Amino acid sequence: MTMQYPDWIWHNGRIKPWAEATTHVMSHALHYGSSVFEGIRSYETPNGPAIFRLTDHNRRLFASAKIYEMAMPYSLEQINAACREVIKANGLTRAYLRPLAYRGLGGFGLSAETPTDVAVAAWKMGAYLGDGVLEEGIDACVSSWQRFAPNTIPAGAKAGGNYLSGQLVAREARRLGFGEGIALASTGLLSEGAGENLFLVFDGALHTTPVSAALLNGITRNTLMTLARDAGIPVIERDIPREYLYLCDELFMCGTAAEITPIRSVDGRPVGTGKPGPLTRRMQELFFGLFDGRTPDRYGWLEYVG
Ligand code: PMP
Structure with missing residues:
Protein backbone atom coordinates (compact mmCIF):
# COMPACT_ATOMS: atom_id res chain seq x y z
CA MET A 1 0.00 0.00 0.00
CA MET A 125 -6.30 5.77 4.74
CA GLY A 126 -9.04 3.81 2.96
CA ALA A 127 -9.66 0.03 3.10
CA TYR A 128 -6.48 -1.71 4.34
CA LEU A 129 -6.78 -4.95 2.36
CA GLY A 130 -7.61 -3.20 -0.94
CA ASP A 131 -10.40 -1.37 -2.75
CA GLY A 132 -13.77 -3.10 -2.72
CA VAL A 133 -12.81 -5.79 -0.18
CA LEU A 134 -15.37 -4.67 2.40
CA GLU A 135 -18.11 -5.43 -0.15
CA GLU A 136 -16.66 -8.40 -2.01
CA GLY A 137 -14.48 -10.11 0.57
CA ILE A 138 -11.05 -11.66 0.18
CA ASP A 139 -9.58 -15.08 -0.47
CA ALA A 140 -7.49 -16.19 2.50
CA CYS A 141 -5.10 -19.04 3.20
CA VAL A 142 -3.79 -20.74 6.30
CA SER A 143 -0.15 -19.79 6.68
CA SER A 144 2.71 -22.25 6.88
CA TRP A 145 3.96 -19.97 9.72
CA GLN A 146 2.52 -20.41 13.20
CA ARG A 147 2.06 -17.69 15.79
CA PHE A 148 4.62 -17.57 18.61
CA ALA A 149 3.91 -19.78 21.63
CA PRO A 150 2.39 -17.96 24.64
CA ASN A 151 5.46 -18.47 26.83
CA THR A 152 7.79 -16.95 24.23
CA ILE A 153 6.57 -13.54 23.05
CA PRO A 154 3.42 -12.12 24.67
CA ALA A 155 0.74 -11.76 21.99
CA GLY A 156 -1.25 -9.49 24.31
CA ALA A 157 1.31 -6.71 23.82
CA LYS A 158 1.16 -4.80 20.56
CA ALA A 159 4.92 -4.67 20.18
CA GLY A 160 6.97 -4.00 17.06
CA GLY A 161 8.81 -7.32 17.31
CA ASN A 162 5.54 -9.29 17.11
CA TYR A 163 5.11 -8.07 13.58
CA LEU A 164 8.02 -10.14 12.29
CA SER A 165 5.58 -13.00 12.67
CA GLY A 166 2.82 -10.97 10.99
CA GLN A 167 5.12 -10.08 8.10
CA LEU A 168 5.90 -13.74 7.40
CA VAL A 169 2.20 -14.59 7.38
CA ALA A 170 1.11 -11.60 5.28
CA ARG A 171 3.98 -11.77 2.78
CA GLU A 172 3.56 -15.50 2.19
CA ALA A 173 -0.19 -15.02 1.59
CA ARG A 174 0.37 -12.18 -0.92
CA ARG A 175 3.14 -14.09 -2.71
CA LEU A 176 0.76 -17.02 -3.19
CA GLY A 177 -1.95 -14.69 -4.51
CA PHE A 178 -4.19 -14.54 -1.40
CA GLY A 179 -5.65 -11.41 0.15
CA GLU A 180 -4.51 -12.30 3.68
CA GLY A 181 -3.01 -15.13 5.72
CA ILE A 182 -4.48 -16.82 8.80
CA ALA A 183 -2.14 -18.30 11.39
CA LEU A 184 -2.52 -21.27 13.68
CA ALA A 185 -1.29 -21.06 17.26
CA SER A 186 1.53 -23.30 18.51
CA THR A 187 -1.24 -25.61 19.78
CA GLY A 188 -2.26 -26.21 16.16
CA LEU A 189 -5.61 -24.50 16.80
CA LEU A 190 -6.75 -21.33 15.04
CA SER A 191 -5.23 -18.06 16.16
CA GLU A 192 -5.86 -14.97 13.99
CA GLY A 193 -4.99 -13.21 10.76
CA ALA A 194 -1.66 -11.46 10.17
CA GLY A 195 -3.13 -8.26 11.62
CA GLU A 196 -6.78 -9.12 12.24
CA ASN A 197 -8.95 -11.18 14.58
CA LEU A 198 -11.34 -13.80 13.22
CA PHE A 199 -15.05 -14.46 13.50
CA LEU A 200 -16.75 -17.62 12.19
CA VAL A 201 -20.52 -17.94 11.88
CA PHE A 202 -22.33 -21.17 12.71
CA ASP A 203 -26.13 -21.30 12.85
CA GLY A 204 -26.53 -17.57 13.39
CA ALA A 205 -23.96 -17.35 16.21
CA LEU A 206 -20.55 -15.65 16.15
CA HIS A 207 -17.61 -17.78 17.20
CA THR A 208 -14.21 -16.21 17.86
CA THR A 209 -10.89 -17.53 19.08
CA PRO A 210 -9.88 -16.82 22.71
CA VAL A 211 -6.93 -14.66 23.90
CA SER A 212 -5.18 -17.89 24.92
CA ALA A 213 -4.80 -18.62 21.18
CA ALA A 214 -1.80 -16.23 20.87
CA LEU A 215 -3.76 -13.32 19.50
CA LEU A 216 -3.96 -9.62 20.06
CA ASN A 217 -7.05 -8.81 22.09
CA GLY A 218 -8.50 -6.56 19.42
CA ILE A 219 -10.59 -3.53 20.14
CA THR A 220 -12.63 -4.14 16.99
CA ARG A 221 -13.18 -7.72 18.20
CA ASN A 222 -14.41 -6.37 21.53
CA THR A 223 -16.59 -3.80 19.72
CA LEU A 224 -18.23 -6.50 17.59
CA MET A 225 -18.78 -8.83 20.55
CA THR A 226 -20.48 -5.97 22.39
CA LEU A 227 -22.61 -4.83 19.44
CA ALA A 228 -23.65 -8.42 18.70
CA ARG A 229 -24.65 -9.18 22.30
CA ASP A 230 -26.61 -5.91 22.47
CA ALA A 231 -28.44 -7.00 19.30
CA GLY A 232 -29.24 -10.45 20.75
CA ILE A 233 -26.72 -12.27 18.53
CA PRO A 234 -24.97 -15.08 20.44
CA VAL A 235 -21.18 -14.72 20.75
CA ILE A 236 -19.03 -17.70 21.70
CA GLU A 237 -15.31 -17.44 22.49
CA ARG A 238 -13.71 -20.85 22.05
CA ASP A 239 -10.83 -22.87 20.68
CA ILE A 240 -11.46 -23.64 17.03
CA PRO A 241 -9.65 -26.27 14.94
CA ARG A 242 -8.53 -25.30 11.42
CA GLU A 243 -11.08 -27.36 9.48
CA TYR A 244 -13.94 -25.28 10.85
CA LEU A 245 -12.71 -22.49 8.57
CA TYR A 246 -13.92 -24.69 5.72
CA LEU A 247 -17.20 -25.67 7.41
CA CYS A 248 -18.54 -22.39 8.80
CA ASP A 249 -21.49 -20.58 7.20
CA GLU A 250 -19.63 -17.24 7.12
CA LEU A 251 -16.20 -15.94 8.02
CA PHE A 252 -14.75 -12.46 8.44
CA MET A 253 -11.67 -10.70 9.77
CA CYS A 254 -11.72 -7.59 11.85
CA GLY A 255 -9.29 -4.98 13.03
CA THR A 256 -8.83 -1.25 13.08
CA ALA A 257 -7.14 -1.25 9.67
CA ALA A 258 -9.15 -4.12 8.12
CA GLU A 259 -12.45 -2.96 9.72
CA ILE A 260 -14.81 -5.85 8.85
CA THR A 261 -13.48 -7.73 5.85
CA PRO A 262 -15.52 -10.74 4.67
CA ILE A 263 -13.59 -13.87 3.71
CA ARG A 264 -15.09 -15.66 0.72
CA SER A 265 -12.70 -18.61 0.55
CA VAL A 266 -10.00 -20.31 2.62
CA ASP A 267 -7.33 -22.49 1.00
CA GLY A 268 -9.40 -22.56 -2.19
CA ARG A 269 -12.56 -23.80 -0.49
CA PRO A 270 -15.57 -21.46 -0.67
CA VAL A 271 -16.89 -20.21 2.67
CA GLY A 272 -20.67 -20.82 2.74
CA THR A 273 -22.07 -19.55 -0.56
CA GLY A 274 -18.72 -17.95 -1.45
CA LYS A 275 -20.22 -14.49 -0.93
CA PRO A 276 -20.35 -12.29 2.21
CA GLY A 277 -23.23 -13.66 4.29
CA PRO A 278 -26.13 -11.99 6.13
CA LEU A 279 -24.55 -11.91 9.60
CA THR A 280 -21.34 -10.46 8.19
CA ARG A 281 -23.42 -7.74 6.52
CA ARG A 282 -25.35 -7.15 9.73
CA MET A 283 -22.11 -6.72 11.71
CA GLN A 284 -20.81 -4.29 9.06
CA GLU A 285 -24.04 -2.30 9.34
CA LEU A 286 -23.89 -2.20 13.13
CA PHE A 287 -20.20 -1.24 13.08
CA PHE A 288 -20.26 1.40 10.33
CA GLY A 289 -23.59 2.60 11.75
CA LEU A 290 -21.64 3.95 14.73
CA PHE A 291 -20.13 6.57 12.44
CA ASP A 292 -23.24 7.75 10.60
CA GLY A 293 -25.55 7.60 13.60
CA ARG A 294 -27.56 4.46 12.68
CA THR A 295 -26.04 2.61 15.64
CA PRO A 296 -26.30 4.53 18.92
CA ASP A 297 -22.94 5.20 20.60
CA ARG A 298 -24.01 3.71 23.95
CA TYR A 299 -20.50 3.39 25.35
CA GLY A 300 -18.97 6.76 24.43
CA TRP A 301 -16.69 5.14 21.85
CA LEU A 302 -16.70 8.20 19.58
CA GLU A 303 -14.13 10.59 21.01
CA TYR A 304 -14.53 13.81 19.11
CA VAL A 305 -11.52 15.64 17.72
CA GLY A 306 -13.17 18.92 18.79
N1 PMP B 1 -4.39 -8.91 15.69
C1 PMP B 1 -3.27 -8.31 15.28
C2 PMP B 1 -2.01 -9.10 15.19
C3 PMP B 1 -3.28 -6.95 14.95
O1 PMP B 1 -2.17 -6.34 14.54
C4 PMP B 1 -4.49 -6.23 15.02
C5 PMP B 1 -4.53 -4.79 14.62
N2 PMP B 1 -4.15 -3.95 15.67
C6 PMP B 1 -5.63 -6.90 15.46
C7 PMP B 1 -5.54 -8.24 15.78
C8 PMP B 1 -6.93 -6.19 15.62
O2 PMP B 1 -6.87 -5.33 16.71
P1 PMP B 1 -7.71 -3.99 16.79
O3 PMP B 1 -9.11 -4.35 16.50
O4 PMP B 1 -7.50 -3.51 18.17
O5 PMP B 1 -7.15 -3.07 15.76
Missing part, protein backbone atom coordinates in the same frame (compact mmCIF):
# COMPACT_ATOMS: atom_id res chain seq x y z
CA THR A 2 1.49 3.34 -1.00
CA MET A 3 1.14 6.15 1.46
CA GLN A 4 0.77 9.86 0.97
CA TYR A 5 2.75 11.48 3.76
CA PRO A 6 1.01 14.27 5.66
CA ASP A 7 2.74 17.57 6.52
CA TRP A 8 2.85 17.26 10.31
CA ILE A 9 3.65 14.67 12.94
CA TRP A 10 3.79 14.71 16.76
CA HIS A 11 7.19 13.61 18.09
CA ASN A 12 8.56 13.79 21.62
CA GLY A 13 6.15 16.42 22.85
CA ARG A 14 5.48 18.66 19.89
CA ILE A 15 4.09 18.88 16.39
CA LYS A 16 6.87 19.09 13.81
CA PRO A 17 7.26 18.76 10.03
CA TRP A 18 6.97 15.10 8.92
CA ALA A 19 10.59 14.97 7.68
CA GLU A 20 12.00 16.08 11.03
CA ALA A 21 10.68 13.14 13.10
CA THR A 22 13.90 11.14 12.84
CA THR A 23 15.77 8.75 15.11
CA HIS A 24 19.38 7.54 15.33
CA VAL A 25 20.33 4.32 13.53
CA MET A 26 21.62 2.98 16.86
CA SER A 27 18.17 3.31 18.48
CA HIS A 28 17.42 0.20 20.54
CA ALA A 29 14.09 -0.43 18.79
CA LEU A 30 15.70 -0.75 15.35
CA HIS A 31 17.98 -3.53 16.55
CA TYR A 32 15.72 -5.39 18.95
CA GLY A 33 12.12 -4.70 17.96
CA SER A 34 11.56 -2.80 21.21
CA SER A 35 8.65 -0.59 20.30
CA VAL A 36 4.98 -0.64 21.22
CA PHE A 37 2.32 0.97 19.10
CA GLU A 38 -1.35 1.41 18.29
CA GLY A 39 -3.44 1.66 15.17
CA ILE A 40 -6.53 3.83 15.56
CA ARG A 41 -9.04 5.19 13.08
CA SER A 42 -10.89 8.45 12.96
CA TYR A 43 -14.17 8.79 11.10
CA GLU A 44 -16.36 11.61 9.85
CA THR A 45 -19.55 11.62 11.92
CA PRO A 46 -22.66 13.87 11.95
CA ASN A 47 -21.07 15.66 14.96
CA GLY A 48 -17.67 16.14 13.31
CA PRO A 49 -14.58 13.97 13.15
CA ALA A 50 -14.26 11.42 15.96
CA ILE A 51 -11.46 9.07 16.95
CA PHE A 52 -12.87 5.59 17.55
CA ARG A 53 -12.13 4.26 21.06
CA LEU A 54 -9.12 6.55 21.39
CA THR A 55 -8.75 6.05 25.14
CA ASP A 56 -9.11 2.26 24.92
CA HIS A 57 -6.42 2.11 22.25
CA ASN A 58 -4.02 4.29 24.20
CA ARG A 59 -4.72 2.27 27.36
CA ARG A 60 -3.56 -0.75 25.40
CA LEU A 61 -0.45 1.23 24.37
CA PHE A 62 0.35 1.73 28.07
CA ALA A 63 -0.41 -1.93 28.79
CA SER A 64 2.03 -3.00 26.06
CA ALA A 65 4.68 -0.66 27.51
CA LYS A 66 4.06 -2.11 30.99
CA ILE A 67 4.65 -5.65 29.79
CA TYR A 68 8.04 -4.60 28.41
CA GLU A 69 8.92 -2.34 31.40
CA MET A 70 9.12 0.62 29.06
CA ALA A 71 8.78 3.90 30.98
CA MET A 72 6.26 6.18 29.28
CA PRO A 73 7.34 9.82 29.49
CA TYR A 74 3.79 11.10 28.84
CA SER A 75 0.41 10.50 30.45
CA LEU A 76 -2.54 8.82 28.77
CA GLU A 77 -4.21 12.25 28.58
CA GLN A 78 -1.15 13.71 26.84
CA ILE A 79 -1.08 10.93 24.23
CA ASN A 80 -4.83 11.33 23.67
CA ALA A 81 -4.28 15.08 23.20
CA ALA A 82 -1.38 14.40 20.80
CA CYS A 83 -3.71 12.21 18.69
CA ARG A 84 -6.27 15.00 18.45
CA GLU A 85 -3.55 17.56 17.72
CA VAL A 86 -2.04 15.62 14.83
CA ILE A 87 -5.47 15.10 13.21
CA LYS A 88 -6.18 18.81 13.45
CA ALA A 89 -2.72 19.91 12.29
CA ASN A 90 -3.11 17.85 9.10
CA GLY A 91 -6.77 18.80 8.56
CA LEU A 92 -7.78 15.12 8.54
CA THR A 93 -11.21 13.54 9.08
CA ARG A 94 -11.19 9.87 7.98
CA ALA A 95 -7.70 8.82 8.94
CA TYR A 96 -5.48 6.20 10.55
CA LEU A 97 -3.46 7.15 13.62
CA ARG A 98 -0.26 5.48 14.71
CA PRO A 99 0.96 6.23 18.25
CA LEU A 100 4.41 4.65 18.71
CA ALA A 101 6.69 4.45 21.75
CA TYR A 102 10.16 3.04 21.27
CA ARG A 103 13.42 2.54 23.05
CA GLY A 104 15.68 5.19 21.58
CA LEU A 105 19.38 5.92 21.75
CA GLY A 106 21.30 5.32 24.97
CA GLY A 107 23.45 2.51 26.30
CA PHE A 108 24.01 -0.80 24.64
CA GLY A 109 22.59 -4.26 25.19
CA LEU A 110 19.21 -5.86 25.63
CA SER A 111 18.48 -4.51 29.11
CA ALA A 112 19.92 -1.02 28.49
CA GLU A 113 18.01 1.79 30.17
CA THR A 114 17.26 3.76 27.03
CA PRO A 115 14.97 6.77 26.87
CA THR A 116 11.48 6.11 25.48
CA ASP A 117 10.75 8.25 22.44
CA VAL A 118 7.13 8.74 21.42
CA ALA A 119 5.54 9.71 18.13
CA VAL A 120 2.00 10.00 16.82
CA ALA A 121 1.45 9.99 13.07
CA ALA A 122 -1.87 10.27 11.25
CA TRP A 123 -2.69 10.02 7.58
CA LYS A 124 -5.58 9.46 5.21
Whole structure:
Protein backbone atom coordinates (compact mmCIF):
# COMPACT_ATOMS: atom_id res chain seq x y z
CA MET A 1 0.00 0.00 0.00
CA THR A 2 1.49 3.34 -1.00
CA MET A 3 1.14 6.15 1.46
CA GLN A 4 0.77 9.86 0.97
CA TYR A 5 2.75 11.48 3.76
CA PRO A 6 1.01 14.27 5.66
CA ASP A 7 2.74 17.57 6.52
CA TRP A 8 2.85 17.26 10.31
CA ILE A 9 3.65 14.67 12.94
CA TRP A 10 3.79 14.71 16.76
CA HIS A 11 7.19 13.61 18.09
CA ASN A 12 8.56 13.79 21.62
CA GLY A 13 6.15 16.42 22.85
CA ARG A 14 5.48 18.66 19.89
CA ILE A 15 4.09 18.88 16.39
CA LYS A 16 6.87 19.09 13.81
CA PRO A 17 7.26 18.76 10.03
CA TRP A 18 6.97 15.10 8.92
CA ALA A 19 10.59 14.97 7.68
CA GLU A 20 12.00 16.08 11.03
CA ALA A 21 10.68 13.14 13.10
CA THR A 22 13.90 11.14 12.84
CA THR A 23 15.77 8.75 15.11
CA HIS A 24 19.38 7.54 15.33
CA VAL A 25 20.33 4.32 13.53
CA MET A 26 21.62 2.98 16.86
CA SER A 27 18.17 3.31 18.48
CA HIS A 28 17.42 0.20 20.54
CA ALA A 29 14.09 -0.43 18.79
CA LEU A 30 15.70 -0.75 15.35
CA HIS A 31 17.98 -3.53 16.55
CA TYR A 32 15.72 -5.39 18.95
CA GLY A 33 12.12 -4.70 17.96
CA SER A 34 11.56 -2.80 21.21
CA SER A 35 8.65 -0.59 20.30
CA VAL A 36 4.98 -0.64 21.22
CA PHE A 37 2.32 0.97 19.10
CA GLU A 38 -1.35 1.41 18.29
CA GLY A 39 -3.44 1.66 15.17
CA ILE A 40 -6.53 3.83 15.56
CA ARG A 41 -9.04 5.19 13.08
CA SER A 42 -10.89 8.45 12.96
CA TYR A 43 -14.17 8.79 11.10
CA GLU A 44 -16.36 11.61 9.85
CA THR A 45 -19.55 11.62 11.92
CA PRO A 46 -22.66 13.87 11.95
CA ASN A 47 -21.07 15.66 14.96
CA GLY A 48 -17.67 16.14 13.31
CA PRO A 49 -14.58 13.97 13.15
CA ALA A 50 -14.26 11.42 15.96
CA ILE A 51 -11.46 9.07 16.95
CA PHE A 52 -12.87 5.59 17.55
CA ARG A 53 -12.13 4.26 21.06
CA LEU A 54 -9.12 6.55 21.39
CA THR A 55 -8.75 6.05 25.14
CA ASP A 56 -9.11 2.26 24.92
CA HIS A 57 -6.42 2.11 22.25
CA ASN A 58 -4.02 4.29 24.20
CA ARG A 59 -4.72 2.27 27.36
CA ARG A 60 -3.56 -0.75 25.40
CA LEU A 61 -0.45 1.23 24.37
CA PHE A 62 0.35 1.73 28.07
CA ALA A 63 -0.41 -1.93 28.79
CA SER A 64 2.03 -3.00 26.06
CA ALA A 65 4.68 -0.66 27.51
CA LYS A 66 4.06 -2.11 30.99
CA ILE A 67 4.65 -5.65 29.79
CA TYR A 68 8.04 -4.60 28.41
CA GLU A 69 8.92 -2.34 31.40
CA MET A 70 9.12 0.62 29.06
CA ALA A 71 8.78 3.90 30.98
CA MET A 72 6.26 6.18 29.28
CA PRO A 73 7.34 9.82 29.49
CA TYR A 74 3.79 11.10 28.84
CA SER A 75 0.41 10.50 30.45
CA LEU A 76 -2.54 8.82 28.77
CA GLU A 77 -4.21 12.25 28.58
CA GLN A 78 -1.15 13.71 26.84
CA ILE A 79 -1.08 10.93 24.23
CA ASN A 80 -4.83 11.33 23.67
CA ALA A 81 -4.28 15.08 23.20
CA ALA A 82 -1.38 14.40 20.80
CA CYS A 83 -3.71 12.21 18.69
CA ARG A 84 -6.27 15.00 18.45
CA GLU A 85 -3.55 17.56 17.72
CA VAL A 86 -2.04 15.62 14.83
CA ILE A 87 -5.47 15.10 13.21
CA LYS A 88 -6.18 18.81 13.45
CA ALA A 89 -2.72 19.91 12.29
CA ASN A 90 -3.11 17.85 9.10
CA GLY A 91 -6.77 18.80 8.56
CA LEU A 92 -7.78 15.12 8.54
CA THR A 93 -11.21 13.54 9.08
CA ARG A 94 -11.19 9.87 7.98
CA ALA A 95 -7.70 8.82 8.94
CA TYR A 96 -5.48 6.20 10.55
CA LEU A 97 -3.46 7.15 13.62
CA ARG A 98 -0.26 5.48 14.71
CA PRO A 99 0.96 6.23 18.25
CA LEU A 100 4.41 4.65 18.71
CA ALA A 101 6.69 4.45 21.75
CA TYR A 102 10.16 3.04 21.27
CA ARG A 103 13.42 2.54 23.05
CA GLY A 104 15.68 5.19 21.58
CA LEU A 105 19.38 5.92 21.75
CA GLY A 106 21.30 5.32 24.97
CA GLY A 107 23.45 2.51 26.30
CA PHE A 108 24.01 -0.80 24.64
CA GLY A 109 22.59 -4.26 25.19
CA LEU A 110 19.21 -5.86 25.63
CA SER A 111 18.48 -4.51 29.11
CA ALA A 112 19.92 -1.02 28.49
CA GLU A 113 18.01 1.79 30.17
CA THR A 114 17.26 3.76 27.03
CA PRO A 115 14.97 6.77 26.87
CA THR A 116 11.48 6.11 25.48
CA ASP A 117 10.75 8.25 22.44
CA VAL A 118 7.13 8.74 21.42
CA ALA A 119 5.54 9.71 18.13
CA VAL A 120 2.00 10.00 16.82
CA ALA A 121 1.45 9.99 13.07
CA ALA A 122 -1.87 10.27 11.25
CA TRP A 123 -2.69 10.02 7.58
CA LYS A 124 -5.58 9.46 5.21
CA MET A 125 -6.30 5.77 4.74
CA GLY A 126 -9.04 3.81 2.96
CA ALA A 127 -9.66 0.03 3.10
CA TYR A 128 -6.48 -1.71 4.34
CA LEU A 129 -6.78 -4.95 2.36
CA GLY A 130 -7.61 -3.20 -0.94
CA ASP A 131 -10.40 -1.37 -2.75
CA GLY A 132 -13.77 -3.10 -2.72
CA VAL A 133 -12.81 -5.79 -0.18
CA LEU A 134 -15.37 -4.67 2.40
CA GLU A 135 -18.11 -5.43 -0.15
CA GLU A 136 -16.66 -8.40 -2.01
CA GLY A 137 -14.48 -10.11 0.57
CA ILE A 138 -11.05 -11.66 0.18
CA ASP A 139 -9.58 -15.08 -0.47
CA ALA A 140 -7.49 -16.19 2.50
CA CYS A 141 -5.10 -19.04 3.20
CA VAL A 142 -3.79 -20.74 6.30
CA SER A 143 -0.15 -19.79 6.68
CA SER A 144 2.71 -22.25 6.88
CA TRP A 145 3.96 -19.97 9.72
CA GLN A 146 2.52 -20.41 13.20
CA ARG A 147 2.06 -17.69 15.79
CA PHE A 148 4.62 -17.57 18.61
CA ALA A 149 3.91 -19.78 21.63
CA PRO A 150 2.39 -17.96 24.64
CA ASN A 151 5.46 -18.47 26.83
CA THR A 152 7.79 -16.95 24.23
CA ILE A 153 6.57 -13.54 23.05
CA PRO A 154 3.42 -12.12 24.67
CA ALA A 155 0.74 -11.76 21.99
CA GLY A 156 -1.25 -9.49 24.31
CA ALA A 157 1.31 -6.71 23.82
CA LYS A 158 1.16 -4.80 20.56
CA ALA A 159 4.92 -4.67 20.18
CA GLY A 160 6.97 -4.00 17.06
CA GLY A 161 8.81 -7.32 17.31
CA ASN A 162 5.54 -9.29 17.11
CA TYR A 163 5.11 -8.07 13.58
CA LEU A 164 8.02 -10.14 12.29
CA SER A 165 5.58 -13.00 12.67
CA GLY A 166 2.82 -10.97 10.99
CA GLN A 167 5.12 -10.08 8.10
CA LEU A 168 5.90 -13.74 7.40
CA VAL A 169 2.20 -14.59 7.38
CA ALA A 170 1.11 -11.60 5.28
CA ARG A 171 3.98 -11.77 2.78
CA GLU A 172 3.56 -15.50 2.19
CA ALA A 173 -0.19 -15.02 1.59
CA ARG A 174 0.37 -12.18 -0.92
CA ARG A 175 3.14 -14.09 -2.71
CA LEU A 176 0.76 -17.02 -3.19
CA GLY A 177 -1.95 -14.69 -4.51
CA PHE A 178 -4.19 -14.54 -1.40
CA GLY A 179 -5.65 -11.41 0.15
CA GLU A 180 -4.51 -12.30 3.68
CA GLY A 181 -3.01 -15.13 5.72
CA ILE A 182 -4.48 -16.82 8.80
CA ALA A 183 -2.14 -18.30 11.39
CA LEU A 184 -2.52 -21.27 13.68
CA ALA A 185 -1.29 -21.06 17.26
CA SER A 186 1.53 -23.30 18.51
CA THR A 187 -1.24 -25.61 19.78
CA GLY A 188 -2.26 -26.21 16.16
CA LEU A 189 -5.61 -24.50 16.80
CA LEU A 190 -6.75 -21.33 15.04
CA SER A 191 -5.23 -18.06 16.16
CA GLU A 192 -5.86 -14.97 13.99
CA GLY A 193 -4.99 -13.21 10.76
CA ALA A 194 -1.66 -11.46 10.17
CA GLY A 195 -3.13 -8.26 11.62
CA GLU A 196 -6.78 -9.12 12.24
CA ASN A 197 -8.95 -11.18 14.58
CA LEU A 198 -11.34 -13.80 13.22
CA PHE A 199 -15.05 -14.46 13.50
CA LEU A 200 -16.75 -17.62 12.19
CA VAL A 201 -20.52 -17.94 11.88
CA PHE A 202 -22.33 -21.17 12.71
CA ASP A 203 -26.13 -21.30 12.85
CA GLY A 204 -26.53 -17.57 13.39
CA ALA A 205 -23.96 -17.35 16.21
CA LEU A 206 -20.55 -15.65 16.15
CA HIS A 207 -17.61 -17.78 17.20
CA THR A 208 -14.21 -16.21 17.86
CA THR A 209 -10.89 -17.53 19.08
CA PRO A 210 -9.88 -16.82 22.71
CA VAL A 211 -6.93 -14.66 23.90
CA SER A 212 -5.18 -17.89 24.92
CA ALA A 213 -4.80 -18.62 21.18
CA ALA A 214 -1.80 -16.23 20.87
CA LEU A 215 -3.76 -13.32 19.50
CA LEU A 216 -3.96 -9.62 20.06
CA ASN A 217 -7.05 -8.81 22.09
CA GLY A 218 -8.50 -6.56 19.42
CA ILE A 219 -10.59 -3.53 20.14
CA THR A 220 -12.63 -4.14 16.99
CA ARG A 221 -13.18 -7.72 18.20
CA ASN A 222 -14.41 -6.37 21.53
CA THR A 223 -16.59 -3.80 19.72
CA LEU A 224 -18.23 -6.50 17.59
CA MET A 225 -18.78 -8.83 20.55
CA THR A 226 -20.48 -5.97 22.39
CA LEU A 227 -22.61 -4.83 19.44
CA ALA A 228 -23.65 -8.42 18.70
CA ARG A 229 -24.65 -9.18 22.30
CA ASP A 230 -26.61 -5.91 22.47
CA ALA A 231 -28.44 -7.00 19.30
CA GLY A 232 -29.24 -10.45 20.75
CA ILE A 233 -26.72 -12.27 18.53
CA PRO A 234 -24.97 -15.08 20.44
CA VAL A 235 -21.18 -14.72 20.75
CA ILE A 236 -19.03 -17.70 21.70
CA GLU A 237 -15.31 -17.44 22.49
CA ARG A 238 -13.71 -20.85 22.05
CA ASP A 239 -10.83 -22.87 20.68
CA ILE A 240 -11.46 -23.64 17.03
CA PRO A 241 -9.65 -26.27 14.94
CA ARG A 242 -8.53 -25.30 11.42
CA GLU A 243 -11.08 -27.36 9.48
CA TYR A 244 -13.94 -25.28 10.85
CA LEU A 245 -12.71 -22.49 8.57
CA TYR A 246 -13.92 -24.69 5.72
CA LEU A 247 -17.20 -25.67 7.41
CA CYS A 248 -18.54 -22.39 8.80
CA ASP A 249 -21.49 -20.58 7.20
CA GLU A 250 -19.63 -17.24 7.12
CA LEU A 251 -16.20 -15.94 8.02
CA PHE A 252 -14.75 -12.46 8.44
CA MET A 253 -11.67 -10.70 9.77
CA CYS A 254 -11.72 -7.59 11.85
CA GLY A 255 -9.29 -4.98 13.03
CA THR A 256 -8.83 -1.25 13.08
CA ALA A 257 -7.14 -1.25 9.67
CA ALA A 258 -9.15 -4.12 8.12
CA GLU A 259 -12.45 -2.96 9.72
CA ILE A 260 -14.81 -5.85 8.85
CA THR A 261 -13.48 -7.73 5.85
CA PRO A 262 -15.52 -10.74 4.67
CA ILE A 263 -13.59 -13.87 3.71
CA ARG A 264 -15.09 -15.66 0.72
CA SER A 265 -12.70 -18.61 0.55
CA VAL A 266 -10.00 -20.31 2.62
CA ASP A 267 -7.33 -22.49 1.00
CA GLY A 268 -9.40 -22.56 -2.19
CA ARG A 269 -12.56 -23.80 -0.49
CA PRO A 270 -15.57 -21.46 -0.67
CA VAL A 271 -16.89 -20.21 2.67
CA GLY A 272 -20.67 -20.82 2.74
CA THR A 273 -22.07 -19.55 -0.56
CA GLY A 274 -18.72 -17.95 -1.45
CA LYS A 275 -20.22 -14.49 -0.93
CA PRO A 276 -20.35 -12.29 2.21
CA GLY A 277 -23.23 -13.66 4.29
CA PRO A 278 -26.13 -11.99 6.13
CA LEU A 279 -24.55 -11.91 9.60
CA THR A 280 -21.34 -10.46 8.19
CA ARG A 281 -23.42 -7.74 6.52
CA ARG A 282 -25.35 -7.15 9.73
CA MET A 283 -22.11 -6.72 11.71
CA GLN A 284 -20.81 -4.29 9.06
CA GLU A 285 -24.04 -2.30 9.34
CA LEU A 286 -23.89 -2.20 13.13
CA PHE A 287 -20.20 -1.24 13.08
CA PHE A 288 -20.26 1.40 10.33
CA GLY A 289 -23.59 2.60 11.75
CA LEU A 290 -21.64 3.95 14.73
CA PHE A 291 -20.13 6.57 12.44
CA ASP A 292 -23.24 7.75 10.60
CA GLY A 293 -25.55 7.60 13.60
CA ARG A 294 -27.56 4.46 12.68
CA THR A 295 -26.04 2.61 15.64
CA PRO A 296 -26.30 4.53 18.92
CA ASP A 297 -22.94 5.20 20.60
CA ARG A 298 -24.01 3.71 23.95
CA TYR A 299 -20.50 3.39 25.35
CA GLY A 300 -18.97 6.76 24.43
CA TRP A 301 -16.69 5.14 21.85
CA LEU A 302 -16.70 8.20 19.58
CA GLU A 303 -14.13 10.59 21.01
CA TYR A 304 -14.53 13.81 19.11
CA VAL A 305 -11.52 15.64 17.72
CA GLY A 306 -13.17 18.92 18.79
N1 PMP B 1 -4.39 -8.91 15.69
C1 PMP B 1 -3.27 -8.31 15.28
C2 PMP B 1 -2.01 -9.10 15.19
C3 PMP B 1 -3.28 -6.95 14.95
O1 PMP B 1 -2.17 -6.34 14.54
C4 PMP B 1 -4.49 -6.23 15.02
C5 PMP B 1 -4.53 -4.79 14.62
N2 PMP B 1 -4.15 -3.95 15.67
C6 PMP B 1 -5.63 -6.90 15.46
C7 PMP B 1 -5.54 -8.24 15.78
C8 PMP B 1 -6.93 -6.19 15.62
O2 PMP B 1 -6.87 -5.33 16.71
P1 PMP B 1 -7.71 -3.99 16.79
O3 PMP B 1 -9.11 -4.35 16.50
O4 PMP B 1 -7.50 -3.51 18.17
O5 PMP B 1 -7.15 -3.07 15.76
